[in-house]
Amino acid sequence: MIAPISIISFLTTLGSVVALGPAAVNLRTAANFAILAKAGVTTMPVSKITGAVGVSPIGVQAITGFSLALASNGEFATSSQVVGDVFAASFAAPTPATLTVAVGDMGTALTDANGRATPNFTNLATGTIGGLVLTPGLYKWTTAVSIGNDVTISGSATDTWIFQIAGTLSLSAGKKVVLAGGALTSNIVWVVGGAVTIAAGAHFEGVILATTSITLETGSSANSRLLSQTSVALQAATVFN
Ligand SMILES: *[C@@H]1O[C@H](CO)[C@@H](O)[C@H](O)[C@H]1NC(C)=O
Numbered sequence: 072m073i074a075p076i077s078i079i080s081f082l083t084t085l086g087s088v089v090a091l092g093p094a095a096v097n098l099r100t101a102a103n104f105a106i107l108a109k110a111g112v113t114t115m116p117v118s119k120i121t122g123a124v125g126v127s128p129i130g131v132q133a134i135t136g137f138s139l140a141l142a143s144n145g146e147f148a149t150s151s152q153v154v155g156d157v158f159a160a161s162f163a164a165p166t167p168a169t170l171t172v173a174v175g176d177m178g179t180a181l182t183d184a185n186g187r188a189t190p191n192f193t194n195l196a197t198g199t200i201g202g203l204v205l206t207p208g209l210y211k212w213t214t215a216v217s218i219g220n221d222v223t224i225s226g227s228a229t230d231t232w233i234f235q236i237a238g239t240l241s242l243s244a245g246k247k248v249v250l251a252g253g254a255l256t257s258n259i260v261w262v263v264g265g266a267v268t269i270a271a272g273a274h275f276e277g278v279i280l281a282t283t284s285i286t287l288e289t290g291s292s293a294n295s296r297l298l299s300q301t302s303v304a305l306q307a308a309t310v311f312n
Pocket residue numbers: 091092189190191207208209
């Protein structure tokens with residue numbers, strides 16, 4: 072039965088040829104979290120998060136607005152605003168060690184994404200990217216990026232995007248990041264040096280690796296993972312992935 076093996080190797084080759092964009096950023100165990108932050112996660116109720124939430128090295132005191140209920144084993148907590156579990160470095164073992172590894176993996180991913188060289192696009196549209204269609208590739212801005220109108224990320228389900236932004240990233244109220252052509256949010260990475268602000272009613276797509284804070288204003292949503300070196304603030308926001 073040589074034929075099926077040949078077909079498989081042909082398809083594998085074809086797959087590797089057609090995928091466009093940079094090598095994927097490996098989130099390792101940080102991918103087990105919808106929200107992971109070193110200094111805190113706050114919500115102004117009612118937010119809705121699908122996936123795990125974690126803070127480390129800070130303890131549970133830095134998770135506010137969730138009305139947490141601690142599990143009887145002390146290893147995690149639950150909240151009516153989270154479809155998943157909530158973890159803090161102050162919880163019982165093995166949670167602190169698990170979080171230390173995840174936060175380390177988050178830092179490794181940020182360093183990896185920030186370190187990618189030879190961008191396909193540098194300072195595209197001087198950072199004002201509303202209305203554009205973004206094809207696969209590595210994008211670098213030495214400035215802030217603002218999205219004042221809907222922006223489209225277009226490519227196949229195997230294509231990848233890395234957006235390196237030295238300054239802040241802001242998505243204006245009611246505006247959207249739109250995916251087209253089968254593009255997957257898990258293949259999109261925004262690595263941001265300044266604060267990230269998703270304004271009221273806006274919708275965001277893609278993994279965020281933030282050097283500072285991430286804020287989702289009232290009624291906004293993100294099909295995303297929010298991974299912050301400092302804190303994440305939600306104002307009646309929706310986060311899923
Ligand atoms: C992006 O740049 C890299 C390195 O120069 C190149 O190999 C690749 O083909 C470019 N990708 C796209 C989608 O243009």
